[in-house]
Amino acid sequence: MAVNQTKKSSNIRVQSQQKILIAASTEFVLQGYKGATVQSIADRAELPKANILYYFKNKENIYQAVLEHTLEMWDQGIGDLDPADGPKLAIEKFIDAKVRLSFNHPESSKIYAMEIIQGAQHLKEFARTYLRQWVREKAKLFQQWIDNGEMQDVDPVHLIFLIWSSTQHYADFETQILTIMNRADYEDDDVENVIKFLTDMILRGCGLK
Amino acid sequence: MAVNQTKKSSNIRVQSQQKILIAASTEFVLQGYKGATVQSIADRAELPKANILYYFKNKENIYQAVLEHTLEMWDQGIGDLDPADGPKLAIEKFIDAKVRLSFNHPESSKIYAMEIIQGAQHLKEFARTYLRQWVREKAKLFQQWIDNGEMQDVDPVHLIFLIWSSTQHYADFETQILTIMNRADYEDDDVENVIKFLTDMILRGCGLK
DNA sequence: ACAAAAACTTACTACTTGGTCAATATTTAT
DNA sequence: ATAAATATTGACCAAGTAGTAAGTTTTTGT
Numbered sequence A, B: 001m002a003v004n005q006t007k008k009s010s011n012i013r014v015q016s017q018q019k020i021l022i023a024a025s026t027e028f029v030l031q032g033y034k035g036a037t038v039q040s041i042a043d044r045a046e047l048p049k050a051n052i053l054y055y056f057k058n059k060e061n062i063y064q065a066v067l068e069h070t071l072e073m074w075d076q077g078i079g080d081l082d083p084a085d086g087p088k089l090a091i092e093k094f095i096d097a098k099v100r101l102s103f104n105h106p107e108s109s110k111i112y113a114m115e116i117i118q119g120a121q122h123l124k125e126f127a128r129t130y131l132r133q134w135v136r137e138k139a140k141l142f143q144q145w146i147d148n149g150e151m152q153d154v155d156p157v158h159l160i161f162l163i164w165s166s167t168q169h170y171a172d173f174e175t176q177i178l179t180i181m182n183r184a185d186y187e188d189d190d191v192e193n194v195i196k197f198l199t200d201m202i203l204r205g206c207g208l209k
Numbered sequence C: 001a002c003a004a005a006a007a008c009t010t011a012c013t014a015c016t017t018g019g020t021c022a023a024t025a026t027t028t029a030t
Numbered sequence D: 001a002t003a004a005a006t007a008t009t010g011a012c013c014a015a016g017t018a019g020t021a022a023g024t025t026t027t028t029g030t
Helices: A008-035 A038-045 A049-055 A059-078 A083-104 A106-117 A125-147 A156-172 A174-181 A188-205 B008-035 B038-045 B049-055 B059-078 B083-104 B106-117 B125-147 B156-172 B174-181 B188-205
Strands: none
Touching (some): A008 A038, A008 A049, A008 A059, A008 A106, A038 A049, A059 A083, A059 A106, A083 A106, A083 A125, A083 A156, A083 A188, A106 B106, A106 B156, A125 A156, A125 B174, A156 B106, A156 B174, A174 B125, A188 B188, B008 B059, B008 B106, B059 B106, B083 B106, B083 B156, B125 B156, B156 B188
């Protein structure tokens, strides 16, 4: 009985909330937290403003929901490194997942990036410590592989930063990258090319190729 | 006579403008373009609001000046790759310069990152094409080295993105990185460690080590 | 059919914002 | 010394802003 939120009566609620969150994500990316107005979110969601504030208590709440959604998606999309995989496969999987997330959900990546750049003012404490734990844990795993002589002796934390930053870049700096490549949009090949490039480079950097 | 902007009479003007730009940079980072108010900039600069708008026509102008300052700094800080250096030294110099810029001027990096993430809405066309030219030129140089068998056959444009993103990350994600490292601030060693790590990884990735 | 709950909407308010203006003070050049 | 140029400031305003209140319509369970 605990999981009884999906009654028929909630459908409109859930649907509207989803529509609002999608519109809000776009607005927060384009205008920032302060620049995105409840009205602009309403316009984009094609709902009257008061309706937005019927489903979400206030603007801060909408933003929190957007942030939460981002974190959930990453948690699910990246998941855990499998110790049984060994360093090569683990890094390959990690890069693959992270690049696909960047290309498939650039708005999430962008909102998160802006939040961190601005000092993580809205990010709840638990999200911060969760992240710290995640990195610590993964770093420990890499360190074991290093100690076992299974990969080059590189700082595992910085390695995680490297994978994180280089993959995230394709979402956050989309505009700049497309300008440089003289393109209007990413194409399907791009994802695969980026995965191949980063995997090659980083595996070689770790002495795994 | 053309360069006669430095008359004594301009001193106060220049000084005030500088004070305003520094305060504005901080505010733009912390609050974003829309969130930074002329009043908040004034408070931080310890000047009355009307004084701010005496030296800068409007808020957009202040922001443009901040952006311009960022681009100038990078232009000067990174400069050109020297073809005579060969790939190894060129990459070493590039990473070194870029990491130091990130650690020494994180606000600039942050403001630029936010501007790009939000779609480069305020960035003038000339800055975009300039950047495209810069990357094209550097990529061509790397390609020559590759063709000469002086380095591994990796996509030069993606290589530039990799160096760009991984170095920039330490400025933009300062907050998150410090949280993960459980630190309050970067220390002197950190710069050198990051330079060493990235140089090792990327040189090895390029088959140069 | 019908009452209760959920969804929607209009009108409003208190407050913040960028920017102007007119007046005053200070500095500069002669 | 003094007029012109530069710098400084407080008071003000029109345009937006988040959020509320109070009502109406629609949906739902019985």
